Amino acid sequence: MVARAYKRIAFGVLLLYVLYLAGGIALAATGVLSKVYFFPGWALKAPSHDASAFAPDGPIVRYQSGAALSTAIVPRGAGLLIQTDTLTDPARSTVRCYVNETGTSFTVPLHPRHTVEPSEYPAPAKMLVVSDIEGNFKGLDLLLRTTGVVDSAYRWRFGNGHLVVVGDVFDRGLQVTECLWLLYKLEQEAARAGGKVHFILGNHELMNLTGHYKYVRRKYRRNADSLRLDYAAWYGPETELGRWLRTKNVVEKIGSTLFVHGGISPEVLGLRPTLAALNEQARNRLDAPPARNPAGLAKVLASPQLSPDWYRGLAQQEASAGHVQQVLTQYGVRRMVIGHTPVTEITPLYGGKVVAIDLPHQENTDEQQLMKALWIENGRFYAIRTDTSRREEL
Structure with missing residues (x-):
């Protein structure tokens, strides 16, 4: 009788869950x-349900015959103007980025050259870490200003601190281009101050760079049509942002912490790649045609469920504690920070060895005018909110 009653209760709970x-x-x-x-x-x-339409955007900087074309959609009177400028000396040129969401703009000097990022860095005294901005410029602006990373004119004020963006600046939001240009600009300013901006590639960066546009908003398709410039060409290898993004990594070690958008799967770890090899193989996939019969690391990275930009086993706690420890041991770190899989608050997992930080930024910005992020100072991890100066140690 008791067993039968438990079965009925279990069935009822399961039914309620399915209905939910x-x-x-x-x-x-x-x-x-x-x-x-x-x-x-x-x-x-x-x-x-996407009702976005033709709107300010850009600039899109494309290289042609030693010069560059900068194309942007900017406000002009009560309407919009498509503005195209020729940059005859791109290495010494600047472009201006207008942000429709905030009604502000900033000037960006173009990089004279691009070099592939290292996979490992010494730990700075302080780091601000955020993931999954997804085109939410207002939220990014709020976060950077209130934490002292930038001033009101978007100038770097974080000294030798590091800003770490753990993937997914692309898609879902309507200010992707503007977020990219701001991070591009801050990267130069941080370097001059002895600091650093880290941009870890997430699955949405890799999707946009390899021709997968499922989550691209209607605005960008409309803008591409109006510019007569296919969206596929916006971040190609002959564009400034495309070249910049192709120098980035899918995983980085900063001090004793590993930063990766999705996670390190058992299949990746089983091949024991160095971080440099893992990043190089991921970058090689961006413009190379798909291999017919990939093997080894190339085969694993071709599987979204297993690749560092997409793997969810850590966030969903499907991986064993032993696997987590093996990852930490393999790469000589104490913790991993991941994004990609949504959580409502910054969430330590596996006894604090994994920290999940994909927060509902757009909802927090829209509904509460706040942002939350991870703050690391002298090796200690804190959750911060932009509406209070208090930091909660994890």
Whole structure:
């Protein structure tokens, strides 16, 4: 009798869970909910009903015959103007980025050259770490200003501190280009001050750089049509932002912390690649045609479920504690920081050896005018909020 009663209770709980998921997915599909939680700390983001349209954007800087063309959509009176400038000496040129969301703009000197980023760095005294900005310029602006990384004119004020962006600046939001240019600009200023901007490639960067545009907003398709410049060419190897992005890594070690957008899967770890080899192989995939019969690391990286930019086993705690420790030991670190899989708060996992930081930034910005991020100072990890000066140690 008791066993039968437990079975009925278990069946009832399961039925309620199934009904919850079915209802949640239905509401997400109609736009009532923005995400559906499968269990605490993990949610499925709902597709948006996209009404975005032709709007300010750019600049898009493309190289042709030793010169460069800078094309932008800018406000002009009550309308919009497509503005194209020829940069005869790109290495000494600047472009101006207008941000429609905030009504502000900033000037960006173009890099004279691009070099591939190292895979390992010594630890600075302080780091601000954020992931999954997803085109939310207002939120990024709020976060950087209130934490003292930039001033009101978007100038670097973080000294020798490091700003770490753990992937997914692309897609979902409407200010992707502007976020990219701001990080590009701050990278130069940080270097002059002895600091550093780290841009880790996430799955949405890799998707946009390899021709997968499922999550690109309608605005960008409309803008591409108006510019008569296919979106596929916006971040190609003959563009300034495209060249810059192709110098970035999918995983970096900073001091005793490993930063990776998705995570290190058992399949990747089993091949024991160095960080440099892992990053080189990931970059090689960006412009090379798909191999017919990839093997080894190339084969693993070609599988989204296993690649560092997409693997969710750590965030979902499906990987064993032994695997986590093996990753830390292999790369000589004490902790990993990951994004990609949504959490409601900065969440330590595996006894604090993994820290998940993909927060609902757009919702927090829209509803509460706040941003949350990870702050690392002298090796100690803190959760910070932009509406208070208090830091909560993890």
